[in-house]
Amino acid sequence: MRFWYQAIHWWGWFLYPFSLLFAGIxxxxxxxxxxxxxKSTENRLPVIVVGNISVGGNGKTPFVIWLCELLIEQGYKPGIISRxxxxxxxxxxxxxxxxxxxxxxxxxxxxxxxRxxxxxxxxxxxxxxxxYLSKHCAVDIIISDDGLQHYALQRDIEIVVVDGQRRFGNGHLMPMGPLREPLSRLKEVDFIINNGQLHADEITMLLAPSRCLRVDGADALLPLNCTINACxxxxxxxxxxxxxxxxHFTIHKAIAFADHYAFSEGDFTQFEPHLPLLMTEKDAVKCTTFAQKNWWYLPIDAQLPVFFEKQLLDKIKEIR
Incomplete structure (x- = not known):
């Protein structure tokens, strides 16, 4: 990941032929x-794909949650599909x-x-x-969490989420860079959501943290300004x-694990047990069975402009 999001070293160009091969495929x-x-599959219900053209960590999941909540407010019955x-x-x-x-x-x-x-x-x-979702569940619109490159499923609306800080790294396709598809693919999607930055022709999304919750589900409050561990x-x-x-938390020790890492209880022995441990909401669902009383997670909510809500809802009405 560091290689993709920094200046390319001379040895990185040895990967260029493989990126050309990936582009061809x-x-x-x-x-x-x-x-x-x-043949691709057409579903009888409207399908909205929320994806990205680069690898990892763009803020797609908070946007999917926001989108579903918006649709519910408007009287829709959304369902979600995922790989x-x-x-x-x-x-x-x-x-x-x-x-x-x-x-x-x-x-x-x-x-x-x-959630x-x-x-x-x-x-x-x-x-x-x-x-399966359209046949067995009471839904009237389908949200695909990721799947922009899954062309076996036809879609009615394509939404791409972009990391506002890292953008597209060195701009090359995998494995030389983080891109799954060329940047020209962005010209074909319906909406581009920029996570955290203002950028021309992109919709700005802000991520707002909520109050910390106990991983074990207990009702408790973690004070701000305290010293914590984080993963x-x-x-x-x-x-x-x-x-x-x-x-305003003071982080005593912060450890990053691989994306989608399958936690076990032994992974947390490296943290000081007397300090609260904070993790993401996505990580917390994997730790509920062995969570300690001082383990917490921080829910994140997406915020998007009202004008985008109208544009998106109008687009959905056109499809229906």
Missing amino acids: TLVRRFVYKKALI GYGGKSEVYPLLVDEEVTGKQAGDEPVMIFK LGLPIVVDPRRSAAAA AAIGYPQRFFDTLNRQ
């Missing part, structure tokens, strides 16, 4: 679906409920379910997840640590 995939050489990255189930499609764990469905679907209680279906084939297993951990600093 990407173009061929898009061509065969666009020309219907491989379930980091999870492995014996059966697909997998309908998330109170008994489904992050090891089965992935941490993000479980986190969103705990919203909406129908969420996980399947590596998002087209299969969408078919994060997300695409861009430093953003979480920076948020804690802005909340």
